[in-house]
Amino acid sequence: MRAFVLSTMILGTMILGLLPGLSTAEQPSNTYVTRIINAPVSIVIDGDLSDWEGIEVPEEPLRHRCISAGEKGEKIAPSSSDADLSASFRCFVHKDSFYVAVSVSDDVLVFGEESFGSRWQDDSVEIYFDGDLSVRQWEYGSDYSEASNYDRNDAEIRIAKDRRGMVHLEGMGLFGDRLIMLPGLWESLGIVAAIRENARGYTAELKVPKGIFVSTPLRLGAEIGFNVMINDDDDGEKRDHKISWTPDRYDQSWHNTAMFGTLIIPPREHP
Numbered sequence: 001m002r003a004f005v006l007s008t009m010i011l012g013t014m015i016l017g018l019l020p021g022l023s024t025a026e027q028p029s030n031t032y033v034t035r036i037i038n039a040p041v042s043i044v045i046d047g048d049l050s051d052w053e054g055i056e057v058p059e060e061p062l063r064h065r066c067i068s069a070g071e072k073g074e075k076i077a078p079s080s081s082d083a084d085l086s087a088s089f090r091c092f093v094h095k096d097s098f099y100v101a102v103s104v105s106d107d108v109l110v111f112g113e114e115s116f117g118s119r120w121q122d123d124s125v126e127i128y129f130d131g132d133l134s135v136r137q138w139e140y141g142s143d144y145s146e147a148s149n150y151d152r153n154d155a156e157i158r159i160a161k162d163r164r165g166m167v168h169l170e171g172m173g174l175f176g177d178r179l180i181m182l183p184g185l186w187e188s189l190g191i192v193a194a195i196r197e198n199a200r201g202y203t204a205e206l207k208v209p210k211g212i213f214v215s216t217p218l219r220l221g222a223e224i225g226f227n228v229m230i231n232d233d234d235d236g237e238k239r240d241h242k243i244s245w246t247p248d249r250y251d252q253s254w255h256n257t258a259m260f261g262t263l264i265i266p267p268r269e270h271p
């Protein structure tokens, strides 16, 4: 029995070494310094970012292209230009909520082709949280879905539209021992989001009750795991391009927090 366990561990370690994008050296060093705003804010989650004027947080570009994704390493073609696909995000904490704004340049908008669970094949925004910044050891399993290191305060929130133009949330979370996606779950937890199209692409807004994924409260000095990714479909059917804030070149954030960056709230108040 002990020999079996040991050989399984060795095999797991060997496979871990072979999996792309997981070595310590490749872990992202991305950090975003945000802030807690105590003054009243009047952000309406409608996709219009004009209400973010005067919110003094940095605008952070998504610099990394994904080159492959999924179990079989499906190739993802690079976007041809910034007009084809580029994006930036901003975020801040206010009282009980965490706000994220994303601006996307995308030359052709394709929303509403896919059904729940598959909207990563359409134009869509993904926001990732690791509530306590602990990267759980990768657990090797024969089932790919088990090869996840999400724990209970980790989540993927995907913002997408249905064919009627309604915004829906989907994305992975850990329930029991399974990484699954449930329709309406994020909405039922009080998460709200909106998308607004414009001449260059679209903008998205997300509001998350800040206690949901954050076992370390979002207060001064807090650090949590975070990532932002954008899917781009320009000609229908399959996704064409994907970009990421962190160098998650193999598109693994949906099940692996090792590729998340870090969101920092400095220990001192903003001057």
Ligand SMILES: [Ca+2]
Residues within 6 Å of the ligand: 043, 044, 045, 046, 047, 048, 049, 050, 051, 052, 205
């Ligand atoms: Ca707004």
Ligand SMILES: [Ca+2]
Residues within 6 Å of the ligand: 083, 084, 085, 106, 107, 108, 232, 233, 234
């Ligand atoms: Ca595009």
Ligand SMILES: [Ca+2]
Residues within 6 Å of the ligand: 106, 107, 108, 109, 110, 123, 232, 233, 234
């Ligand atoms: Ca597109």
Ligand SMILES: [Ca+2]
Residues within 6 Å of the ligand: 233, 234, 235, 236, 237, 238, 239, 240
């Ligand atoms: Ca396509």
